[in-house]
Amino acid sequence: xxxxxxxxxxxxxxxxxxxxxxxxxxxxxxxxxxxxxxxxxxxxxxxxxxxxxxxxxxxxxxxxxxxxxxxxxxxxxxxxxxxxxxxxxxxxxxxxxxxxxxxxxxxxxxxxxxxxxxxxxxxxxxxxxxxxxxxxxxxxxxxxxxxxxxxxxxxxxxxxxxxxxxxxxxxxxxxxxxxxxxxxxxxxxxxxxxxxxxxxxxxxxxxxxxxxxxxxxxxxxxxxxxxxxxxxxxxxxxxxxxxxxxxxxxxxxxxxxxxxxxxxxxxxxxxxxxxxxxxxxxxxxxxxxxxxxxxxxxxxxxxxxxxxxxxxxxxxxxxxxxxxxxxxxxxxxxxxxxxxxxxxxxxxxxxxxxxxxxxxxxxxxxxxxxxxxxxxxx
Ligand code: NAD
Ligand code: DAU
Numbered sequence: 001x002x003x004x005x006x007x008x009x010x011x012x013x014x015x016x017x018x019x020x021x022x023x024x025x026x027x028x029x030x031x032x033x034x035x036x037x038x039x040x041x042x043x044x045x046x047x048x049x050x051x052x053x054x055x056x057x058x059x060x061x062x063x064x065x066x067x068x069x070x071x072x073x074x075x076x077x078x079x080x081x082x083x084x085x086x087x088x089x090x091x092x093x094x095x096x097x098x099x100x101x102x103x104x105x106x107x108x109x110x111x112x113x114x115x116x117x118x119x120x121x122x123x124x125x126x127x128x129x130x131x132x133x134x135x136x137x138x139x140x141x142x143x144x145x146x147x148x149x150x151x152x153x154x155x156x157x158x159x160x161x162x163x164x165x166x167x168x169x170x171x172x173x174x175x176x177x178x179x180x181x182x183x184x185x186x187x188x189x190x191x192x193x194x195x196x197x198x199x200x201x202x203x204x205x206x207x208x209x210x211x212x213x214x215x216x217x218x219x220x221x222x223x224x225x226x227x228x229x230x231x232x233x234x235x236x237x238x239x240x241x242x243x244x245x246x247x248x249x250x251x252x253x254x255x256x257x258x259x260x261x262x263x264x265x266x267x268x269x270x271x272x273x274x275x276x277x278x279x280x281x282x283x284x285x286x287x288x289x290x291x292x293x294x295x296x297x298x299x300x301x302x303x304x305x306x307x308x309x310x311x312x313x314x315x316x317x318x319x320x321x322x323x324x325x326x327x328x329x330x331x332x333x334x335x336x337x338x339x340x341x342x343x344x345x346x347x348x349x350x351x352x353x354x355x356x357x358x359x360x361x362x363x364x365x366x367x368x369x370x371x372x373x374x375x376x377x378x
Pocket of ligand 1 (some may be wrong): 010215
């Protein structure tokens with residue numbers, strides 16, 4: 001079946017993996033990457049697909065309602081996969097307004113454009129889908145009731161036998177109340193509420209997913225994993241917030257993209273699915289794995305760079321533990337992560353070490369010239 005799908009935020013970290021997957025897997029679809037190209041958007045993330053006939057890039061702000069509505073009409077769009085957002089918690093603490101504007105008003109503008117366009121068609125909602133990508137952070141923070149770790153309820157491929165522990169007895173399930181703490185997660189929570197309201201009020205065929213921390217290639221180096229890999233490589237200090245005891249639940253980004261593909265096609269309308277691989281790590285343990293992996297791949301002595309660890313003032317309102325229960329997605333749609341964590345981390349470290357030019361372009365700001373060079377002169 002032919003489809004025309006807008007993927008918002010396709011020039012960002014997760015969005016670029018979703019665009020790549022859809023463009024390569026569905027040559028019969030038209031994939032429109034709608035992105036404003038903020039500091040987090042980098043078209044070089046998609047060099048390998050930009051010449052494909054079923055791919056189109058449109059530079060647009062999701063808050064531009066008229067622009068989005070016109071694009072939907074002109075392109076006869078029947079699906080939206082919405083990833084565009086301001087995504088970094090530390091930035092949200094400094095500048096909450098931008099987060100409310102993009103994450104709340106931007107989502108509302110997309111919802112309204114999709115609703116007005118689709119409801120005026122003879123077939124209305126038939127064959128249409130609005131898929132909103134959200135985060136586990138909307139559920140708030142879990143306690144660290146078992147600091148030494150306990151066996152989690154499920155064994156999946158994402159965690160290896162070596163490190164297969166949970167740091168508490170509670171998990172984020174789809175029926176939990178929202179309790180966001182940071183301006184980022186509050187804005188994401190508000191956007192999730194709007195998406196559900198558009199289903200309940202107008203019948204818009206929506207689906208929402210809440211995923212845990214992603215890692216992998218093309219992540220902007222303000223986030224823990226790429227920032228630290230780059231700092232270790234250049235022997236720069238590693239700023240660990242607080243005591244480094246906070247726990248995050250890590251999922252390889254391509255496994256998230258595969259889940260998005262599955263849920264876009266087979267997920268039930270109006271449902272919520274949590275996505276995660278039961279793969280909890282204390283920050284400090286993860287940081288030691290990163291140091292060992294980088295040192296090993298660069299031929300440095302084991303533990304040589306442990307001295308780069310520098311404890312700094314904690315993040316304000318720092319959530320202690322995130323842990324997703326993805327049982328519903330695993331049971332209802334048969335998804336499971338494909339990679340063991342050790343494999344995923346080694347693959348990721350190798351990618352950043354092998355792609356120093358990508359990293360240098362991002363850290364120097366040169367990546368922002370890519371759009372002018374590749375698209376403006378066409
Ligand atoms: P990112 O910051 O790497 O990319 C965001 C993209 O959105 C960029 O390309 C940026 O240019 C674009 N964008 C920002 N504002 C825009 C606007 N007003 N109009 C159009 N485009 C705009 O983000 P990411 O880490 O890839 O996250 C993508 C989505 O997934 C977000 O909605 C985020 O909340 C969610 N999420 C992220 C994670 C994670 O671990 N990174 C986990 C769960 C959910
Ligand atoms: O859980 C999903 C969320 O994961 C996504 O919704 C967000 O978009 C994404 O940014 C991520 O949020 P976190 O705040 O968990 O990710 P970050 O990489 O910023 O930090 C991971 C952990 O590492 C967190 O406990 C804070 C800590 N940290 C982070 C940085 C950047 C440090 O100790 N030092 C640092 O310099």
